[in-house]
Amino acid sequence: MSIGNSPEDERPLHDVSEEARPSVGRTLQQARIAAGLTVDDVSSATRVRIAIVHAIEADDFDPCGGDVYARGHLRTLAKAVHLDPEPLLAQFDDDHGGRPAPTPAAPLFEAERIRPERRGPNWTAAMVAAIVAVIGFVGFTAVKGAGSGNDDKSQVAEGATPTASKSASPAPQKDKPATPKSDPSDSAIAAAPQDKVTVQVSAPDGRSWISAKDHNGRMLFDGLLKKGESKTFQDSSKINLILGDAGAIQLYVNGKKIEDDFRPGAVERLTYTKGDPEVG
The missing domain is CATH 1.10.260.40 (lambda repressor-like DNA-binding domains)
Structure with missing residues (x-):
């Protein structure tokens, strides 16, 4: 033992x-x-x-x-x-x-997707963009026509045969309507109908995955917005947004810039309606 x-x-x-x-x-x-x-x-x-x-x-x-x-x-x-x-x-x-x-920021975009969407032609976004472009063109044409009909001097500036009167002097070219801005998206927002909500999303300094839906929940856009690109969305009452990297995004709602200080890399869910822009 x-x-x-x-x-x-x-x-x-x-x-x-x-x-x-x-x-x-x-x-x-x-x-x-x-x-x-x-x-x-x-x-x-x-x-x-x-x-x-x-x-x-x-x-x-x-x-x-x-x-x-x-x-x-x-x-x-x-x-x-x-x-x-x-x-x-x-x-x-x-x-x-x-x-x-x-x-890299790409995994965040994939992780924040709500659900995969079948890829195909985005006819809704194309239709909205076409409508906004037509509205902007009609508004500019109306302003130009009104300016040329108010004064015969503008006709001289446009190349019409001047008369012998003093009013035929080419000096009053300043009465010509101002040339619209080169950025079609800004002029389109300025001419947006008051009875709709118009949202422009741009990525001036970076890139971000974004998702946009109308008031019925129908998908308007779901994808990556690259640096320098912009998208414009319009609906009769409400636009719902998800921003994968809100710090890289600049927003204009109904022609007004949204001054919210979004943090880089932050995921933001926003809702905008008609009238003054308000974060939903």
């Missing part, structure tokens, strides 16, 4: 501190429940989709579109449930191999 430690006493000790520490998702879930908030409440407050909130609380970060965006969602959700985000971010980095390098 030997005297000494039993086999059970020789088993290696485990670091129970790491095992006892809850996961990142579990910590967020417990804090949300302690704050008396539902997943819908957190989603509405942060604009993070309900499916992504559920996935993060289950420690599934794939729907976030990459570690960079996962860290951004963790910071936003932690603040919403009254937690310090830094310990959670440090724990997330430890679990995922350290702080990630920045990733």
Whole structure:
């Protein structure tokens, strides 16, 4: 009979501190429940989709579109449930191999798509653009015709045979109607009907995925707006927008520039109606 430690006493000790520490998702879930908030409440407050909130609380970060965006969602959700985000971010980095390098913005656009749309000719957008262009041309033609009919001097400036009177002097060319701006989208917005809502979305300095629907929920556009491109949408009562990178977008609603200070990389869901532009 030997005297000494039993086999059970020789088993290696485990670091129970790491095992006892809850996961990142579990910590967020417990804090949300302690704050008396539902997943819908957190989603509405942060604009993070309900499916992504559920996935993060289950420690599934794939729907976030990459570690960079996962860290951004963790910071936003932690603040919403009254937690310090830094310990959670440090724990997330430890679990995922350290702080990630920045990733291209393209995964965000794919992650934020509501549902895939069958690609095909966008006849609705083409029809709206044609109507807006016709309205702008008719408005310009009416102004030009009114200006030329008010004074015979403009006829001399346009090449008609001058008369012997002093009024035939070519000097009053200043009475000619001003040449319209070179940007057709700006003039089209200025001539938009007052009984409709007209929204112009442009990406002057970057690119962004955008989605636009009319008041019936019909898709007007769903795709990537490249740098320098712009789109114009019109509806009888309401335009619903989703901007994948709101910081890269410039908006004009019913001829007025929207001065909202959107953050780069932020996803914005907006609704605009007739009258003064208001964010929905």
